[in-house]
Amino acid sequence: MLKNSEFVSKLRNSGLRPTKQRLKICEVLFNRDKTFHFTINDLAKNIAENFNEKISLATIYNTVHAFKDKGYLKEITISSDKSYFDTNITKHHHFYDEDTNLLIDCNDNEIGKVNIKNNITGKKISSVEVLVRVASDTQNQD
Amino acid sequence: MLKNSEFVSKLRNSGLRPTKQRLKICEVLFNRDKTFHFTINDLAKNIAENFNEKISLATIYNTVHAFKDKGYLKEITISSDKSYFDTNITKHHHFYDEDTNLLIDCNDNEIGKVNIKNNITGKKISSVEVLVRVASDTQNQD
DNA sequence: AATTTATATTATAATCATTCTAAACTGTTG
DNA sequence: CAACAGTTTAGAATGATTATAATATAAATT
Ligand SMILES: [Mn+2]
Ligand SMILES: [Mn+2]
Ligand SMILES: [Zn+2]
Ligand SMILES: [Zn+2]
Numbered sequence: 001m002l003k004n005s006e007f008v009s010k011l012r013n014s015g016l017r018p019t020k021q022r023l024k025i026c027e028v029l030f031n032r033d034k035t036f037h038f039t040i041n042d043l044a045k046n047i048a049e050n051f052n053e054k055i056s057l058a059t060i061y062n063t064v065h066a067f068k069d070k071g072y073l074k075e076i077t078i079s080s081d082k083s084y085f086d087t088n089i090t091k092h093h094h095f096y097d098e099d100t101n102l103l104i105d106c107n108d109n110e111i112g113k114v115n116i117k118n119n120i121t122g123k124k125i126s127s128v129e130v131l132v133r134v135a136s137d138t139q140n141q142d
Numbered sequence: 143m144l145k146n147s148e149f150v151s152k153l154r155n156s157g158l159r160p161t162k163q164r165l166k167i168c169e170v171l172f173n174r175d176k177t178f179h180f181t182i183n184d185l186a187k188n189i190a191e192n193f194n195e196k197i198s199l200a201t202i203y204n205t206v207h208a209f210k211d212k213g214y215l216k217e218i219t220i221s222s223d224k225s226y227f228d229t230n231i232t233k234h235h236h237f238y239d240e241d242t243n244l245l246i247d248c249n250d251n252e253i254g255k256v257n258i259k260n261n262i263t264g265k266k267i268s269s270v271e272v273l274v275r276v277a278s279d280t281q282n283q284d
Numbered sequence: 285a286a287t288t289t290a291t292a293t294t295a296t297a298a299t300c301a302t303t304c305t306a307a308a309c310t311g312t313t314g
Numbered sequence: 315c316a317a318c319a320g321t322t323t324a325g326a327a328t329g330a331t332t333a334t335a336a337t338a339t340a341a342a343t344t
Contacts, residue, residue, distance in 0.1 A: 123279060128274050132270050
């Protein structure tokens with residue numbers, strides 16, 4: 001639950017001008033109690049439906065990528081035809097519900113620490129991510 | 143290291159007609175000692191360079207997807223702009239080298255079993271996949 | 285082995301998410 | 315305010331993937 005002036009500083013501090021488009025997108029993404037997952041399409045629809053002033057799709061793409069580059073968003077890749085962004089930038093894992101196409105954050109009480117015994121020589125680990133795909137219990141759902 | 147007649151049976155058994163295009167693709171993908179990772183583009187290039195008869199790109203797409211649907215290939219999604227296929231269809235995890243864009247299989251001596259303590263209620267786990275991104279040790283590589 | 289039927293291949297066009305372009309606009313700085 | 319760099323925008327371009335529909339091939343049937 002951050003407020004406008006905080007977004008202004010946040011953007012300034014990372015070398016991004018606090019334009020009204022970026023502030024609007026900050027509001028949509030970060031002015032919440034809980035983090036969430038979204039696609040570019042979700043975000044564009046959200047903005048189109050909830051605000052009068054429209055933001056061009058190019059700007060939405062630019063902004064989301066800028067925020068990702070600055071570390072304010074993480075990108076979660078599930079399949080070749082769907083890319084999610086995550087406002088939860090802490091290290092965490094995901095369940096992916098194949099029935100609903102929803103991503104769900106894992107807590108530490110759901111997935112234990114991944115034990116990496118040997119890494120590739122000369123390389124540094126930049127992230128470790130677990131994706132648990134889940135689907136309906138029953139075989140023939142109709 | 144399977145041979146032609148084995149591919150014919152394999153295809154017939156899964157309801158796919160053993161056409162010469164599919165057999166050629168089987169040969170490229172499965173007539174090897176070791177499993178490997180490839181993109182559609184890699185495969186198309188490989189076929190174009192190593193064989194006289196060309197296979198249309200549409201057929202390459204169709205065949206790779208058919209093989210995936212039949213469980214002869216797995217798809218590994220690394221980023222929104224790159225999709226790999228894997229001829230290793232056993233459960234396993236991956237290292238992804240961000241410097242070279244290469245995928246490397248993990249053995250059990252590299253990543254311990256992932257401990258899933260709580261699953262989503264009413265759902266069955268269909269897969270558990272770990273992706274470890276690695277990159278060069280040094281900060282300023284040139 | 286010829287005929288029929290179902291399937292597969294192909295060149296090409298269509299789609300669609302994403303990126304590019306370059307002109308207009310805005311935030312910042314002095 | 316003037317000057318400049320950075321940003322937004324509509325629309326065009328791109329490029330990977332999928333659709334189309336005509337042709338070819340494999341399998342099944344006579
Ligand atoms: Mn695919
Ligand atoms: Mn992206
Ligand atoms: Zn998340
Ligand atoms: Zn693999």
